[in-house]
Amino acid sequence: MVSSAEQRRPVVVLYERIVDAIHAGTYPPGSTLPSEPKLAAELGVSRPALREALLLLQEDGLLSVRRGVGRTVADRPPRRGFEHIQPLEELIGAGAPVRVRALLRAVEEPTDFTTQHLLAAARARLRFWESLLVGDGTAAALSQEWAAAEDVLAGAHPGFARALEAVAAGPDAAAARTSMLAVLVSSSRGVPLSAHSSVTATLVGQRRGEQLGRPADTPAVLITQVVRAGDTPVLAAKHMLPTGAAALPVLQSN
Template identity: 35%
Template sequence: MGTAADDYLNQPLVLPPRQPIRIAVYSRLASGIRSGILPPGTLLPRESDLAGMLDVSRTPVREALILLEEDGLVTTKRGVGRFVADSLPNTGLESLRPFEQILADGGIVDIRPFRFSADPATEFVSDHLGIDVGATVWFRESVITLDATPAAIAQEHLTAGYDPRTGLNLDRTLNDAADRAQTLLAALMEDPSLSFDSSECHIVPSTAGQSRASLLDVDADDPVLVLTQTVTHGGTPIYLGKYIVAKAVPSLTIIQSTK
């Protein structure tokens, strides 16, 4: 590897609260691959060498490399080692992108907001954003269509007013974006003054339920995927998105990086 790649891999890992080490290792390597710092065909260091460079144990390195191979970013040549894939798959949820951009890979996307309000934080929101229960948060709910068919429900939460943890006040950005045909995350990512250092997405299977079914135009017992996403700024979670995804949506990757 070249000096730039060595310098990149020797930088200390950023470990946001509750993020597994293997995800941080995955993110570092995936970011290097996607950005070209680790070009196609590059022979990666051995597991033990990577562990030393990143100052972690071999186990999370091995787990991250397995994930990278499953996602098509790395290939293994028996008896030689692991290489960056010669051609990379399309970016899914392994790179931080607004949800509508991910769906756009499969068709024409439209977002229809139908609720925007300032609400007290529930225990669910409090746990994910690290704020007190009852603190005021912005909440917006939208239906996302794919080729004119309801594909997902987006429920987005952000802290309201001045946040002393980050020094941010997102109210103006959110008010300006309230009626736009885009997610609030997309609006935040367009703000040049904001940067994001990590994202985490959990996916669980569920059923639509009566209220969701009516919005998605499916039966109440139809299967859905529930994606819960948090995004951090300076190590502090500032965005919580919950996406209820209908079965019409293509399969999605779950590991994320911001680079």
């Protein structure tokens, strides 16, 4: 039996081929794509697979549909890379499923980190989630995520605020099995998101080593991520991936 992941793989590959063509200038920003039959012939693929890939490209903001014109490439196609804004558990769980295990769900005052990255006011109250990402029984990453204050979210992304409230008010198990970034992504249809990440090499340290089940001197990669709705930062996170964790795929293009 062919798994659903294997069935979808050709569509994902086709999606990437079209993205590559957009960034290479074959289908430049603002241009109209050829008709479905012509494009399918050019790419040597079936029309059903092409149609599914085109729908995914529309959802990701690379294409738009104009009545009487057809599918048009966005004037400013989103940049490719880790900034696909995909939950970390999905990124590193491509090879094997990764589960989110809640360590802490709390509300706290701003720290130096959240003051800098979320521009949080001194007395703001911020949701804080600390989670362990586990795959094959082994800790793959430790995530710390903060959401902007409720009054900020009310203006910049009320859907995210409502989704966080719904998760917090639901069964404890619901919040324990999801990341804050997953909640943000699922509540952001139609909301323009952008993100920036920085990557540094470090050691896990004593406390994080205990959480990850690794010695304190274990080398690790620390990813700092900030996600914005429009111009407003709505989520800031730190993700620590120790040596031996699942690979984090990073797409690059010029």
